[in-house]
Amino acid sequence: MTFSESTRERAREIVARYPEGRQRSALLPLLHLVQSEEGYISPDGIAFCASVLGVTKAEVSAVATFYTMYKRTPTGEWLISVCTNTMCASKGGEAAYQALVEYLGVEHDGTTPDGKITLEHAECLAACDYAPVMTVNHEYFDEVTPDMAVELAKQLQAGERPVSGRGARLCGFKEISLQLAGFPDERRGAITDGLPGEPTLAGNRLAERHGISVAGFDPDTPIPATRPAGDAGGAGKEEAKP
Numbered sequence: 001m002t003f004s005e006s007t008r009e010r011a012r013e014i015v016a017r018y019p020e021g022r023q024r025s026a027l028l029p030l031l032h033l034v035q036s037e038e039g040y041i042s043p044d045g046i047a048f049c050a051s052v053l054g055v056t057k058a059e060v061s062a063v064a065t066f067y068t069m070y071k072r073t074p075t076g077e078w079l080i081s082v083c084t085n086t087m088c089a090s091k092g093g094e095a096a097y098q099a100l101v102e103y104l105g106v107e108h109d110g111t112t113p114d115g116k117i118t119l120e121h122a123e124c125l126a127a128c129d130y131a132p133v134m135t136v137n138h139e140y141f142d143e144v145t146p147d148m149a150v151e152l153a154k155q156l157q158a159g160e161r162p163v164s165g166r167g168a169r170l171c172g173f174k175e176i177s178l179q180l181a182g183f184p185d186e187r188r189g190a191i192t193d194g195l196p197g198e199p200t201l202a203g204n205r206l207a208e209r210h211g212i213s214v215a216g217f218d219p220d221t222p223i224p225a226t227r228p229a230g231d232a233g234g235a236g237k238e239e240a241k242p
């Protein structure tokens with residue numbers, strides 16, 4: 001595959017972010033950039049990164065195969081990742097995952113025949129406070145049930161772009177890959193900001209109640225306010241530009 005001139009220009013921009021002699025560190029965003037054009041990391045994408053950075057294809061492959069965010073086969077427009085790690089599994093994550101397996105007719109790393117949805121079970125998505133969680137193109141959906149998971153899949157199949165539980169309106173896999181390469185989401189309301197949710201602070205409150213703190217931490221540090229239950233938080237609630 002020949003990469004577009006805009007991708008080549010962006011690759012130069014990414015490499016220029018790093019100091020002389022440290023530019024191989026640009027590999028991670030470059031791999032996301034490749035995914036933003038191809039939808040996965042193809043052999044051509046590996047060769048592209050290698051030639052941009054002056055490293056071997058083996059070195060690029062070693063990185064691309066290490067991180068699960070880099071996909072080695074064509075990925076659907078919507079990547080649904082359901083956490084089935086301990087906390088989520090014990091709270092229903094496995095049931096949500098199995099409901100999607102049944103509804104979509106694909107297993108782990110499988111893509112629906114129309115190429116729209118790729119399903120995967122994921123290791124801890126670092127959001128155990130909202131277990132069970134799933135992400136769609138890396139945006140979170142919290143405390144999911146099997147019915148919620150299937151309903152979300154139906155919305156995606158219908159061409160809708162639902163709003164994440166605490167993020168922006170969803171964007172496609174290639175679009176989010178471009179953001180992960182370090183290019184901002186230009187949509188209005190795309191940047192999320194806001195207060196933490198109550199489940200995130202539950203541990204702090206427990207520690208406060210029992211007078212527990214880590215060394216060097218001022219126990220009088222106020223716990224921040226939380227957003228009301230049901231509030232998605234931040235600007236993600238706003239309508240995004242098409």
Ligand code: FES
Nearest residue numbers: 083088124125127
């Ligand atoms: S175990 Fe699911 S987010 Fe941590």
